[in-house]
Amino acid sequence: EAQVTQNPRYLITVTGKKLTVTCSQNMNHEYMSWYRQDPGLGLRQIYYSMNVEVTDKGDVPEGYKVSRKEKRNFPLILESPSPNQTSLYFCASSFEGTGSYEQYFGPGTRLTVT
Amino acid sequence: QQQVKQSPQSLIVQKGGISIINCAYENTAFDYFPWYQQFPGKGPALLIAIRPDVSEKKEGRFTISFNKSAKQFSLHIMDSQPGDSATYFCAASMLFPGTASKLTFGTGTRLQVTL
Numbered sequence: 001e002a003q004v005t006q007n008p009r010y011l012i013t014v015t016g017k018k019l020t021v022t023c024s025q026n027m028n029h030e031y032m033s034w035y036r037q038d039p040g041l042g043l044r045q046i047y048y049s050m051n052v053e054v055t056d057k058g059d060v061p062e063g064y065k066v067s068r069k070e071k072r073n074f075p076l077i078l079e080s081p082s083p084n085q086t087s088l089y090f091c092a093s094s095f096e097g098t099g100s101y102e103q104y105f106g107p108g109t110r111l112t113v114t
Numbered sequence: 115q116q117q118v119k120q121s122p123q124s125l126i127v128q129k130g131g132i133s134i135i136n137c138a139y140e141n142t143a144f145d146y147f148p149w150y151q152q153f154p155g156k157g158p159a160l161l162i163a164i165r166p167d168v169s170e171k172k173e174g175r176f177t178i179s180f181n182k183s184a185k186q187f188s189l190h191i192m193d194s195q196p197g198d199s200a201t202y203f204c205a206a207s208m209l210f211p212g213t214a215s216k217l218t219f220g221t222g223t224r225l226q227v228t229l
Contacts, residue, residue, distance in 0.1 A: 004157075031215040042120070042203060042221040043158070050212045058216070090157050094215050101146055101207070101214040105157030 002027045004106035006091050012112045013081055021076045021109050023091030031094045032074040033058070033103065034066065036087040043090065049074055081113040117141055118206050120220025127227050133191035135223045137204035140185065144206040146214055149178065149189050152201045152222075161202070162189070194227045201225070 004025045013019055025032065033048040035058075045058030049068040063085055065077040074093075078085060088110050092103040119138045127133045139147075148163035164171045164178040164187065171178045177190040191198055204220040207213060 031212075033215055040123075040221060043219040045217065048215055050215075059218070092157075096211065096214050101148070101163070101209070102160040103215065103217065105159065107157055
């Protein structure tokens with residue numbers, strides 16, 4: 001089954017404790033993105049990647065890091081989480097070709113930073 | 115700076131009615147306008163999308179209307195059903211290579227279809 005998986009689905013942590021949210025896709029997509037969803041603000045792009053070792057900042061990159069060492073994986077790293085990073089996070093992947101630009105989203109990771 | 119403005123924030127429609135959600139954009143370089151549907155506890159999923167070379171696109175009960183001069187586009191859901199109850203996001207991006215994935219989303223509309 002074609003899908004984007006994220007782990008963990010739920011995470012409660014404390015301020016300053018480094019964490020990683022993993023994202024993996026099995027569709028051989030070149031493009032992958034991370035978004036955060038907050039009430040009243042919609043979805044905002046954090047980082048995106050156009051291929052292995054190629055990443056670029058989205059609209060809200062502060063406080064986050066990403067890496068793309070393999071095509072299928074795109075982890076999101078919070079080196080020193082703060083309460084304002086409490087949010088619902090989505091990973092997405094896409095393939096730009098044959099007129100299709102659909103992004104496939106994972107199930108989400110709900111992060112609480114206390 | 116909100117580059118894609120979406121309204122209303124919430125919408126209640128009776129079964130069988132028409133649901134209308136509006137979006138306006140500022141960046142004239144945008145040339146791809148998708149709508150995503152999100153059910154509670156799930157990630158968003160592509161519903162329908164339009165390019166600015168057409169003024170309307172219809173897929174089943176869902177229609178996008180696009181007004182390039184006004185920089186506005188809207189989603190119409192005909193014969194709304196309780197199963198359409200979800201949050202809807204409009205979005206926009208450019209279609210240079212590598213930029214279609216750089217989506218700018220609206221703030222979302224929570225639609226409730228009542229019996």
